[in-house]
Amino acid sequence: MNRHLISAGDLSRDDAVLILDTATELASVAGRPIKKLPTLRGMTVVNLFYEDSTRTRTSFEAAAKRLSADVINFSAKGSSVAKGESLKDTALTLEAMGADAIVIRHPASGAPRLLANWITGRVVNAGDGTHEHPTQALLDAFTMRERLVPVEDQRGQGLDGVRVTIVGDVLHSRVARSNVLLLTTLGAEVTVVAPPTLMPHAIGTWPCRASYDLDAELRKSDVVMMLRVQQERMTAAYFPTVRESRRRSGLDTERLAVRPEHASGMHPGPMNRGVEIAAEVADSPRSTIVAQVANGVTVRMAVLYLMLGGAGEETA
Ligand code: CP
Numbered sequence: 001m002n003r004h005l006i007s008a009g010d011l012s013r014d015d016a017v018l019i020l021d022t023a024t025e026l027a028s029v030a031g032r033p034i035k036k037l038p039t040l041r042g043m044t045v046v047n048l049f050y051e052d053s054t055r056t057r058t059s060f061e062a063a064a065k066r067l068s069a070d071v072i073n074f075s076a077k078g079s080s081v082a083k084g085e086s087l088k089d090t091a092l093t094l095e096a097m098g099a100d101a102i103v104i105r106h107p108a109s110g111a112p113r114l115l116a117n118w119i120t121g122r123v124v125n126a127g128d129g130t131h132e133h134p135t136q137a138l139l140d141a142f143t144m145r146e147r148l149v150p151v152e153d154q155r156g157q158g159l160d161g162v163r164v165t166i167v168g169d170v171l172h173s174r175v176a177r178s179n180v181l182l183l184t185t186l187g188a189e190v191t192v193v194a195p196p197t198l199m200p201h202a203i204g205t206w207p208c209r210a211s212y213d214l215d216a217e218l219r220k221s222d223v224v225m226m227l228r229v230q231q232e233r234m235t236a237a238y239f240p241t242v243r244e245s246r247r248r249s250g251l252d253t254e255r256l257a258v259r260p261e262h263a264s265g266m267h268p269g270p271m272n273r274g275v276e277i278a279a280e281v282a283d284s285p286r287s288t289i290v291a292q293v294a295n296g297v298t299v300r301m302a303v304l305y306l307m308l309g310g311a312g313e314e315t316a
Contacts, residue, residue, distance in 0.1 A: 137178035160187035168227030
């Protein structure tokens with residue numbers, strides 16, 4: 001394993017499969033009355049969040065606690081960041097308090113990579129701007145493997161030949177970029193679908209297909225991953241109305257009906273119900289949204305275990 005987890009593109013296939021296999025083993029802890037392992041006793045994990053989060057922050061906290069680490073939750077709101085303290089000084093302050101790993105979410109793309117140059121502990125990217133969200137991609141890949149590969153065959157397996165379609169606001173999505181990088185490393189065939197205004201200009205350099213025709217892609221997808229329309233990052237009018245966005249790129253019950261019987265519907269959350277995904281689709285038995293959240297804890301346990309306490313050679 002690498003010293004830090006900044007980009008899904010830094011993971012080799014062996015690294016990624018090792019994380020998924022470790023998460024499968026750790027999943028059994030979630031079913032126990034006492035959900036704790038002593039693995040990271042005496043270690044401290046800092047959640048350094050400069051941007052709002054529900055799923056990622058709480059699941060990293062649960063994951064670290066289930067491995068018996070001490071957890072410090074730092075939110076930029078209400079801290080000395082409001083007095084002008086820099087990211088570097090904030091991180092060095094937290095490291096001086098004994099942080100072995102810093103899990104960082106930041107609105108600026110590249111902030112985790114900078115942080116890794118400043119501290120001696122490990123850095124995990126929990127989402128940076130529109131750049132990457134590698135542990136989201138890992139939990140998504142884990143959820144796909146859980147759904148599509150029989151349990152007895154999962155160990156050592158990637159997602160070879162699985163057809164994944166990622167739909168929506170690709171332009172502003174760190175989840176899309178990390179998923180494309182990780183899923184292709186694991187052997188999946190990935191297509192991104194977006195209206196022209198929400199497709200990145202550099203999409204030709206991504207290791208995936210790009211399409212503007214959602215209905216054509218749905219019929220041949222094993223997995224459809226809907227992306228949140230990120231209004232807070234939009235600096236212009238990217239679509240005329242919410243109704244138009246829903247018509248072109250939304251997953252509703254009619255579109256659900258044309259998909260293969262086994263196909264599942266994913267969303268990283270938080271969702272805009274009625275915009276990129278209809279409420280009936282989000283709540284349908286073919287939706288994996290709740291399973292993705294549960295799997296987020298075990299996958300993040302695996303990441304912390306391998307980076308701080310577990311097996312694996314350090315390569316960077
Ligand atoms: N999927 C995700 O990153 O959700 P949060 O913003 O709630 O952490």
